Amino acid sequence: AQSVAQPEDQVNVAEGNPLTVKCTYSVSGNPYLFWYVQYPNRGLQFLLKYITGDNLVKGSYGFEAEFNKSQTSFHLKKPSALVSDSALYFCAVRDDYNYGQNFVFGPGTRLSVLP
Amino acid sequence: SAVISQKPSRDICQRGTSLTIQCQVDSQVTMMFWYRQQPGQSLTLIATANQGSEATYESGFVIDKFPISRPNLTFSTLTVSNMSPEDSSIYLCSVALGQGYNEQFFGPGTRLTVL
Numbered sequence: 001a002q003s004v005a006q007p008e009d010q011v012n013v014a015e016g017n018p019l020t021v022k023c024t025y026s027v028s029g030n031p032y033l034f035w036y037v038q039y040p041n042r043g044l045q046f047l048l049k050y051i052t053g054d055n056l057v058k059g060s061y062g063f064e065a066e067f068n069k070s071q072t073s074f075h076l077k078k079p080s081a082l083v084s085d086s087a088l089y090f091c092a093v094r095d096d097y098n099y100g101q102n103f104v105f106g107p108g109t110r111l112s113v114l115p
Numbered sequence: 116s117a118v119i120s121q122k123p124s125r126d127i128c129q130r131g132t133s134l135t136i137q138c139q140v141d142s143q144v145t146m147m148f149w150y151r152q153q154p155g156q157s158l159t160l161i162a163t164a165n166q167g168s169e170a171t172y173e174s175g176f177v178i179d180k181f182p183i184s185r186p187n188l189t190f191s192t193l194t195v196s197n198m199s200p201e202d203s204s205i206y207l208c209s210v211a212l213g214q215g216y217n218e219q220f221f222g223p224g225t226r227l228t229v230l
Contacts (some may be wrong), residue, residue, distance in 0.1 A: 034219070036221075042223060044158075046218070046220065047220070078207050102160055103219055106157060108156075
């Protein structure tokens with residue numbers, strides 16, 4: 001079965017500093033990996049995805065993520081954090097081996113960017 | 116992409132009553148999902164609602180408690196029946212698009228409070 005872990009409940013970073021939100025996964029086949037962001041009282045917004053190809057994926061709002069197969073990780077990064085990046089971030093995985101399997105979401109990491 | 120709306124955006128309900136949540140999509144989609152997000156928690160898939168077939172429920176969710184309709188390719192409803200305070204959650208609908216249905220877009224959610 002597929003699973004996703006986000007080892008940090010909370011990440012605090014100063015504005016202008018680089019940020020990393022960690023995600024590790026477990027799947028039977030090849031992973032399809034996603035990051036979503038949830039702002040207060042809003043639905044989830046898609047940030048980026050990895051399906052195949054370049055391990056470094058660039059997404060919305062200056063975010064990027066690096067797929068590392070050996071470490072089964074897909075950490076979200078941004079070179080310079082903004083206060084407006086403060087939100088709840090979810091990593092999700094889908095397993096291509098079990099086509100038709102639904103997305104599995106991690107527990108979420110709350111990012112606070114301090115001015 | 117897809118634009119998804121949900122009604123109501125929020126509601127406060129009495130124990131023992133039922134609430135029907137509507138999900139409207141701006142384009143025809145095959146795969147639609149209903150999720151629950153309990154306070155401070157990640158997303159949990161309730162069921163997959165594909166047009167033309169019965170909804171498929173995940174473990175722990177049953178049709179009598181969460182009946183779903185999918186009358187056409189742009190609309191679905193989720194009913195939360197015989198509500199208790201434990202049903203207080205955000206309920207989100209989503210659709211899967213793109214090659215391999217790897218693009219998932221979410222509605223803004225319905226925030227339900229049961230007294």
